[in-house]
Amino acid sequence: MxxxxxxxxxxxxxxxxxxxxxxxxxxxxxxxxxxxxxxxxLKWYGELAGNARIGEGLVNTLVVAAGTTVLATVLGTLLAVGLARYSRSRLLDAVSLMPAVLPDLIIAIGLLMLYTVVEFTLGLWSVTIAHTVFAMAFVAAVVRTRLTHADTSLEEASRDLGAGAVRTFVRITLPQLLPGIVAGALLAFTLSVDEFVIAFFTIGPTEQTLPIVIYSMLRVGVKPEVNALASIMLLVSFTAVIAGQRLTKIGESRRAHD
Amino acid sequence: MTSTSTRPAPPGGRPGPAGGAPAAARRSRRLAASAFLGPGLTYLLVFLLIPLALVFAHSVFRRGRFGGVVYEFTTENFTRLIDPLYLGVVVDSLKLATIATVIALLVGYPTAYAIAHLPPRWKTVALVAIVLPFLTSFIIRMFALIILMSGPGLINRLLGAELEMLYTDGAIVTGLLYAYLPLMVLPLYSAIERLDPQLREASANLGASAFTTFRRVTFPLTLPGVMTGCMFVFVPSFGNFAVPELLGGGKSLMVGNLVQTAFLRERDYPFGSALALTLIAVLLVLLVVQAKAARHG
Structure with a gap:
């Protein structure tokens, strides 16, 4: 062997x-x-800069990803703390993980129908809301792994000394969780930037994100500038993922020294 | 720190008779619970559970003549599903997804096995390297495959051949494999990693060959990981629409393509929902099978 x-x-x-x-x-x-x-x-990179459709797609992608990151990080972190500290329900655990397991196509068509039923105008907001659904689940999962390792005696001490739940959360829990939260936020950002299926269904006819721009370019034939665009997007994803990995590692080694 | 309790004990223990401090503590605890759980769960209710309910509900409604939905009970969407035309697509999708899953298992198992036997400091690096492509844009990864597999692409140039690789079922399977292989390796890795090496040693000491040890000891013990990995690959493969569209050239349809056409082109939400329910049905069947396997294991 x-x-x-x-x-x-x-x-x-x-x-x-x-x-x-x-x-x-x-x-x-x-x-x-x-x-x-x-x-x-480097001419294809220059070509990219002059492509209005790609530029617009890039701005849309960043707007959606930024909105998703903020929403998903706040909601996911609160949910993770709530589930780890205030709930023993396995049903709630399952529901919070569901968006990560469910096929993206199901999430996409379900939301499309919801938007149609309530007559919500499709656009960047509808995609941001949709991306937050699954990004939140991933943030919650990442934060939760840190929570289960976090030292609860500090939180108990804080509460025994008379601090309320909010104060304990802000002063004790949050700083301990910070590397996990940042890693979760980076993950949410990456997932949103690269997400295609849900965006494709929920964005409507007027706007496009980068993956959708690339998709429609590919359907008519391979254009060389897509190589340049793809390389930039790869670089962004790789950087975000490796940064996230580093952050979790920093957290771990700090814990090891405690 | 011990790992026995990660949750704080409920404050106050048994409720006090006078209801003074413990009751206040309980009230503030309930308040905190709803403050933490409320926003996220509300969000999931509105944007996940209600949409899911809409998928179920629409599948039994009738399509309006001009694309809208008529809220009348009907089973016609499901009788349409049994039409050989659509049923054939469902069967084809099951076939392609199964092939992709089996190949992913055959490739993923030795890969996960090798990672689990790396020196500890290399394991994380090796795993990140497996996951990294999965976290890059799906569309870009498909684009990369198109560049490689197309007529004048790199593979044909290297082989000096003119193989028609793109727009075949083989291309779809390759695309699915390329997209979801990392999802097979991860659960397999954690299952193999957890194995007690002494079991294999014992098996070897008792005279079992390497293959017998694998067949009788290693593989059965990692079966839960195998099931999870297969599910992680099969579910998104079965419901895919971008891979058949881009790599299959739209020639071979999968269920995902039918769903896309129903929703985005024909605006036939009821039939699209019925189609999508086949996805959920497959998911549920796999979950049940997995739960059964886990119980036996």
């Missing part, structure tokens, strides 16, 4: 990363073909 057992691991990494790396490499292509590399150039 020995080293042989790590062969599948390398094959899996190759399968997962070669396509992505090809996209990044082709984004620096001087030629116009999306398939043949003809020398180094």
């Amino acid at each position: 020995g080293k042989l057992r790590f062969v599948p691991l390398w094959l899996t990494y190759a399968f997962l990363y070669v396509p992505i790396l090809v996209v990044v490499a082709m984004s620096f292509n001087a030629g116009t073909s999306p398939y043949v590399f003809e020398g180094f150039s």
Whole structure:
């Protein structure tokens, strides 16, 4: 056995990363073909800057992601604390995890029908509300893992000394949870930026987010500037995920020193 | 710190007879509970549970002549589902999702096994590297596959061949595998990681071959992880519409495509809802199977 057992691991990494790396490499292509590399150039990145549709998509994506991050982080953190400290209900646990497990298509059509029934105008708000549904579940899950490791004796001491629930939460619980909350927020941001299906159903005809722009570009044929756009989005996601990972690690090592 | 109790004990213990301080404490505790749980649960009620109820409700309503919904009970959406045309799509979707899931298991198991046997400090890195692609844009990952698999793409150029890879069932399966493989590896990893290495040693000491040990000891003990992983891959695969649209070229339809057409093109919410319920039905069946397997395990 020995080293042989790590062969599948390398094959899996190759399968997962070669396509992505090809996209990044082709984004620096001087030629116009999306398939043949003809020398180094940054021209597709320049092309991007001049593309109004992509620019608009980018702004929309960032607006939705920012709104989602704020909403999901607040709601998800409160929910995580509530579930961990004030509830023993397994039903509530299940409901709070449901958006992460349910197929995105179901969430998408359910919300589309809700918006239709109450005649809510589709646009960036309807997508932000929709993204918050699943992003909140992920924030709650991330924060909750930290909560179960957090030291409850500090909270008890705070309350024994006469601090109310709010004060205990703000002064004791929140600082302990902070790395988890930031990691959750980063996750919410990444998930929203990259989300396609739910946005596709709930955005309506007038606006587009970046994934939708790319989707409609792909349906007419592969354009080389998509390589550049894809590379930038990959960089953003990778940075956010690795930053989040670092944050959770910082929290863990600090806990280990306590 | 012990891990026995992560929740504070309920304040006051038994309620005092006079209802003084303990009652006040209980009241403030209830207030805090609703302050923390209220916003999130209200949000989930309005934007998750009610929409879900709407999916169920619409499936038994009639479609209006001009695209609206007539709120009259009917079973016609479900009788339409049994039409060979639609039933065929459901069967095809089940087939493609099953193939993708089986391949994901065959690829994911040795991968997860290898990660679980890495030195501890490499495990996190290896896992993050598995999850990282999953957290990047789904559409971009599909775009990457299109670039590789298309007629003049890299694979054909490297092979010097002219294989038609794109717009086939194989392309759809590849797309599903590429999209959801990380979701197979993660639960498998945590199941394998939890295994007691002594069990395998014992099996080997008693004369079992490596394969027998795997078949009789390792695999059965990691079955819950296998079930979870299969569910994580199968459910989003079965309900997918972007992969068949982009990589299948719209030639092979899956249930997700029918749902999309019903909702976004034909505005036939009732039939779309009935179609979507097949997704939920499959999900529920898998959950039940998984629960059963967990009980036996």
